[in-house]
Amino acid sequence: MKNKFFNSLYFNAERYRAKYNKKENHFCYNIDNMDYKENVVIVKGWGFSRDTKKPLEFELPRTEGKAICFLRKEREDVNDAYNIPKNEKLGFEIKIAAKKKRNSLNLVLKNNEGVALNIKIEKSKIGKFDNLKFMKNSLILLKNEGAREAIKRIKRQGKTIWNEYDLWIYKNEVYDLEQINGEMECFKIQPKISIVVPVYNVAEEWLRKNIESVQKQFYQNWELCLADDCSPSPHIKQVLLEYAEKDKRIKVIFRKENGHISEATNSAIELATGDYIGFMDNDDELAPAALYEYVKLINENTNAEFIYCDEDMIDMSGRRFNPFFKSSWNSKLLLGHNYITHFVVVKRDLLEKAGKLRSEVNGSQDYDFVLRATELTENIYHIPKILYHWRTIEGSVAENPEAKNYAYVSGQKALKDALERREIEGDVAIGESYGTYKINYHFHKKPFVSVIIVNRPGNEGLSTKCLQSILELTEYEAYEIIAVNFDDSTISDINGRIHFIFNNANRTFEQLRNYAVKKSVGEYLVFLDSTVKPENKQWLSELVNETIDNDTGLVGGKILDSKKQVLNAGMWFEFDTKKVHYTHRGCQADNIGYYYRLVLPQNVFAVSDECMLIKKNIFEQIDGFSENLEFPLTAIDLCLKVDGIGKKIVWTPYAEVMQMKERVEKLSEEDFDHFVKKWSEDICNDPYTNPYLINNRI
Template identity: 35%
Template sequence: MSKVRNLASTIKHLKGESFKRAAVMIRDYGWGEFFHKLGTRIKYGPGTAVVNNNMYGGELAGESFVKNPSEHKGYQAEERVSFTFTPSVPNIGRIELLTQNRAGGGALEITVSKGDAVLLHAEVGGVAHDDYTAIDFLPICGVMGAALTVSLTCKNGCGVYVNRNKRRHGFSVDGGGSVGCRIYTVHNAEYLHWIANNTPTEKELNYQRARVFNYMPKISIVVPLYNTPEKFLRQMIESVQAQTYSNWELCLADGSTSSKNLGEIAHSYEDARILYRKLEENKGISGNSNEAIRMATGDYVALLDHDDLLMPHALYSYVELVNIDRDYEFMYSDEDKITEDGKYRFNPFFKPDFAPDTLHTFNYITHFSVFKKTLLDKIGGFEDRFNGAQDFDIILRATEKAKKIGHISDILYHWRISEGSTALASSAKSYTVEAGRSAVEAAYQRLGIKNAHVSSCQYPNYYITRYDLPDPKPLISIIIPNKDEKRTLENCITSITEKSTYPNYEIIIAENNSTEKEIFDYYAQLEQDSRIRIVRWDHPFNYSALNNYAASQAKGDLLLFLNNDISVISPDWLEQMAMHAMRPEIGQVGAKLYYPDNTIQHSGIVLKIGPVANHPHKFLSRFDIGYFGLLVAPHNVSSVTAACAMMRASVFREVGGFDETFTVAYNDVDLSLKVREKGYYILWTPFAELYHDESKTRGLETTPEKMERLDHETALWLSKWDKKYPYDPYYNINLTNEKLDYSVSPNKILKDRT
């Protein structure tokens, strides 16, 4: 997010309670601190503040702090203090207390409780004297609006400063007054819990070190060095040495132009597995990487940047995978970022399994990529013409040729943020944008796809591919089920006929048991248009059977299933969907649907959110970019809603249409999975935009009869698909199945690594 967008977002958030918090900050800290924090939000985004080099969210509304800790007039140190407060944020993970500790040996015991439940109990040393003592802890989540009590006991002569004569906003101190205190919400609380649950234990690491696989390949880790700071180089080397799988070599090709001898650092480790070569000249990132590959003698080649880090079980995880199936020729893992000093992990990217359309939109694979050496020999090394996106290009080439592609759903790689790093902002290296676009364009040329045109997106390093449609353009049959609801249907039809720029379509209205005269009068009016037909289905409502019948009457090469409570926004919506639906590898295409209040209703369907499936990103703003840009990026999904879904008529017939045992619910999810079973991909595009007044006609599942039917169809879907899809391949297993926001599942525990 650019600084301009961050400024706009920050100003937007400075209202209501946020404005009150800003006023409190100005009152107690002064304008200098306010502008410092405002600058931080502009640089990093409105949801963060950098405190002691850690990334936290904004402070709670109830701070009771002292501007100058050494000037605490009116405050006295006390051994026991208790206060209550009500957080206005989802979690807390840091408490700072103004303390006295003249002797230097004090300790502080802290308890945070909610009623009778103890949420945190800890004892800390290193108590500050006439300054704030910071207490960091695993975030306490789900506390917004809850009354919390903080009890403090000081030992060995230290104390917490309390002003008994002045009550500050936000805290209710037992006995009256205020306590010198600041409390912070933690920006990545769920991820910190995930880290706590999934960092390998020493027992697990020892097991891995002792394990002997049936297949023990050598892995060559190739690293191009270029003026690498000594600290970063040592940390990188030591993260490789810490690997629990020992059959590796580290190939360092040094193209540095500085006088510093990185070879001395490499040789100082006295490890025969560390290979160092000083290049005669700097050949650029691609050339230097190729020189490192030439040093490799392993069965597999892994790519590592010179300032990044590996988790100790990274190589072990890959070797475990290839022992399950030797056909894996290209593999990648999830990743996160670390601060420049290497202390804090944040911004995890839990990726989907291999998704070719997603990859053509942006390089979601990035790190940690491992290639079978024979595959790398086949596709060739890095190419200079893609410098800046050389890893994107080689990943595209590898995925095109690999026998099998593997994804390890675990954080194995830490990407360091620093000035000038694309991990922090792609604008730091703007030339990467055009290099990436050229890499995608070259991929289409290799694949023999001549009707694809690649352009840069408004978001750096994201790309839009537009496909030419055949000439003449295929007929699209728009199928709209309807019962009464004249005004709703009229709004839908009018938006199609008045806004759509696509010239060749027919509209089939599947009439089902209407009773109102006005709807039949409207039908008569519509039938004056040669593009519109009314077909009647005089049976009890069954969404699947109704659409199957209408589809049997359709003349088009493309079928578009559309609810009657849809209205068109983007004039080229049919072109945007048809260009993908005509591609032979695509079986179904979904659109971007909004509620009337411009919040997201549909951006694809994720399996296993709820008992069956649900819509991710639901209720986000129309203008939000979503999880790693997915709301602005065409990408592969497991399913799309039949409220607006397009597919070739031949594919619809091939899969047998809608399963009529699903009368109302989950028939669209079932259809999508039948399409996938035939080997087709399903794609969602953000460039076909429509409004959807969801369930206006059918209503919600509130009556006993409807709830019983929903339970039956849920059980039916689970019996058919649950075992085949233990997880959604396009939605990482480490993401929540309880919410719709792509947040990390804090309680997720990956398999025991022993």
């Protein structure tokens, strides 16, 4: 048996090695995936020059459209396989504007020696296989699951076109059952988890897979409560009774009349006797480790009341795709769309306080429940693992968001009701991207804002443009400008908004900013770099708009370069590597980002001081800018001090400014060491960036 296993390994490795050897002599590359969403074609892959081991360059022929974004990505698997230094980013992602879905694309590859290669990408022929990782992980399979299961999966994979996510699954989802069983035996808390499922006319195949995915859970103290909502299909009752008779943990109820999804879910809840309640749809699947991971978290955090995880989609053939690696609890992002979705598990006490699902918001009943439940607890936890598979069936919201527009109208109502409960006045509009929302808050009196700009020597021309553009483009009326060390003779200020301050003392840039604050009269402070200019009239209104929440301490805007590409949409500092990360840097301004992260306000680790707003009393409470740091650590330091007093940092895409001249980081190793020494004991990595997205791991 083992000889057959290793022969199978060798056969597959040689088959895919032969594929790579067919590539032209100067190039080694692979196209992993070609996808289409939101009028954008996305091409992912990797490549390098065989001669120099350097990453490839790319050109898009004019006939193929306009490339709106090109990102380099780390691909450690490729580096390892071809013995290329880890600092070479061999992966890439190209985004191309397109009005309709495309199945083929022409692309020009170039190496650093000027050799060009025209290739045609055909979606139907895309494939990727890393034979070294395949062999390594197959050996893990052999050890953990035995030769029979290993060979079964190898045969299945041999018939499959692999993409980047397939390999990620293969690498990350190998379970050591012996270890897991040992852990579960040691759990001091072994709660019963009641999974509630509303059932209506679902195909028999998906209903069976749904039920069996619960039965296959490693953690066995569960009950499955299914409520049939008067389905006309006869197989529903037959299947439910069949499973209920065989497994006493499965409970079913047959409603006498159709009440739609909320009432059906509520009927299932009435059957539940568990300590925690989990919500699941009737055609989706749980990963086998799901309940084990939830109970493990409950044992580690006994106060947990609301828990959710990462998820992906699964099609009708069983192929998994579109992984959603989510942010940890992000209250601001939740007000833009339901990023939590599945798999929500709540403590029974919290469910009883929040109440059951509301039929008046059918279509977005889960969003409404999440909003209500999270208002009542701070004990919200996120498990950064793919534990839920959302079935895509033709016509479903997962497959086609436009299929159920009523769901977004219901979501709009859910948000309006949330504002009323929180006693916040505002209007809720449906966003440009499906499933998103925009809240415009009402202020009884607009707060007065002091915009502080310090002129940098050598940037006088740009600084003048900065001031003039603010005067010309700002619709918000209640503001003044504190301009430090400007030539006032070049500025036309007919409304007298600008207050010029000259200070020739030997002060640092941050000392001048702190000095200007003392001269300001605004309730809010906005710091702008002297080389930026607003890109829309609402920029200041939008910064102020996000301050309605008392939890918000500081707000930052979207920083673009002269090519309308993102420079800064939030950032964070990785203490282990002493590296500053800029989220979505290099994307076009109109790109939606990773699951709408470029088009919605959200909590972030830090924002740039090139465009940021802070309440003056908070700025004074934390003693302003630290005067012994340089950009961008000055901004990160200020954000950490705001976080330290219990206030949140918010980034908004609606306040756009363009950096006319990009600031250069002039940080030494000594600067980083000083910063790390100051903060590392109190701060961990960014909670809003999923661990699997760090360093472009997928």
